[in-house]
Amino acid sequence: MASLSDRxxxxxxxxxxxxxxxxxxxxxxxxxxxxxxxxxxAGEGEIYCAPVPLIVVGNVTVGGTGKTPLILWLVEQCQxxxxxxxxxxxxxxxxxxxxPWRVRAEHSAEEAGDEPLLxxxxxxxxxxxxxxxxxAARALLAEESLDLLLSDDGLQHYRxxxxxxxxxxxxxxxxxxxxxxxxxxxxxxAERLQSVDACLYNGAPEDPPGGYAFSLLPSALINLxxxxxxxxxxxxxxxxxxxxxxxxxPQRFFTTLEALHWRPVAHAFADHAAYSAELLNFSPALPxxxxxxDAVKCxxxxxxxxxxLAVDAQPSAAFRAWFDARLERLLGERQ
Numbered sequence: 001m002a003s004l005s006d007r008x009x010x011x012x013x014x015x016x017x018x019x020x021x022x023x024x025x026x027x028x029x030x031x032x033x034x035x036x037x038x039x040x041x042a043g044e045g046e047i048y049c050a051p052v053p054l055i056v057v058g059n060v061t062v063g064g065t066g067k068t069p070l071i072l073w074l075v076e077q078c079q080x081x082x083x084x085x086x087x088x089x090x091x092x093x094x095x096x097x098x099x100p101w102r103v104r105a106e107h108s109a110e111e112a113g114d115e116p117l118l119x120x121x122x123x124x125x126x127x128x129x130x131x132x133x134x135x136a137a138r139a140l141l142a143e144e145s146l147d148l149l150l151s152d153d154g155l156q157h158y159r160x161x162x163x164x165x166x167x168x169x170x171x172x173x174x175x176x177x178x179x180x181x182x183x184x185x186x187x188x189x190a191e192r193l194q195s196v197d198a199c200l201y202n203g204a205p206e207d208p209p210g211g212y213a214f215s216l217l218p219s220a221l222i223n224l225x226x227x228x229x230x231x232x233x234x235x236x237x238x239x240x241x242x243x244x245x246x247x248x249x250p251q252r253f254f255t256t257l258e259a260l261h262w263r264p265v266a267h268a269f270a271d272h273a274a275y276s277a278e279l280l281n282f283s284p285a286l287p288x289x290x291x292x293x294d295a296v297k298c299x300x301x302x303x304x305x306x307x308x309l310a311v312d313a314q315p316s317a318a319f320r321a322w323f324d325a326r327l328e329r330l331l332g333e334r335q
Contacts, residue, residue, distance in 0.1 A: 064248020
């Protein structure tokens with residue numbers, strides 16, 4: 001039976017008359033977030049302005065949209081230019097000994113958070129977590145000499161000044177019913193998209209009007225226990241696999257596996273779910289394939305035939321050109 005949260009998400013995207021009952025709460029929520037943004041635009045309250053350019057990668061919707069792969073792509077692009085780049089993150093679900101907390105590759109997902117740990121293990125980039133992202137930025141800059149900061153999420157964190165705002169949208173889901181929480185999936189009103197620098201649509205086949213397309217391309221299968229890297233034809237067409245996904249939109253992962261001509265036995269979990277060997281002991285015995293985000297939590301107890309699917313963000317050529325030009329201008333403005 002679907003959980004209450006699952007049913008609510010389905011209602012946001014497929015419609016349900018009972019959502020009308022939540023509109024008074026939506027009006028209250030919308031009023032709060034609009035006042036919060038108005039204070040930010042007026043320069044009221046404590047707003048930290050980093051001494052280096054800061055790019056926010058965020059959502060206006062609840063749930064996953066592919067931020068982590070895009071951040072890894074942005075890190076790669078900046079490093080290719082010789083820039084020293086750092087990342088700040090809330091560290092959702094992390095339980096570090098103290099805050100702010102510098103994430104290291106050898107840390108556990110429990111103390112570092114799954115997404116920050118994935119970013120560090122993949123890229124080696126300096127990364128600091130703290131729900132107060134302005135404090136995370138100060139702490140990271142105190143430890144590292146950086147040219148640029150990327151904020152993992154934080155679009156609504158208005159104590160942090162930003163130079164560029166990138167918003168990611170799931171092309172298949174869109175904005176749902178385009179209503180704010182709790183009557184819909186929006187963290188801020190849809191009009192907020194008019195003020196950001198660029199919108200990227202995950203899974204769009206081509207650049208939509210006023211935005212850019214990007215996709216998540218599978219690159220390899222990697223064994224959780226050994227680290228062995230295998231090509232995507234490691235499993236033959238028609239191979240049945242247990243598919244584990246604890247992300248914002250698990251169906252996107254299952255669809256990806258189907259596109260690789262495998263037969264996934266789907267096991268969807270909540271975003272940022274905690275796992276154990278017992279929980280993932282499925283029957284019948286089949287190879288298990290999971291997302292890289294889930295893999296960082298499962299390595300300590302992984303079985304021999306557990307794999308994760310590595311994916312890489314592939315933005316459109318138009319976005320690549322836009323980002324190159326915007327980065328050039330941004331660095332020039334800060335010199």
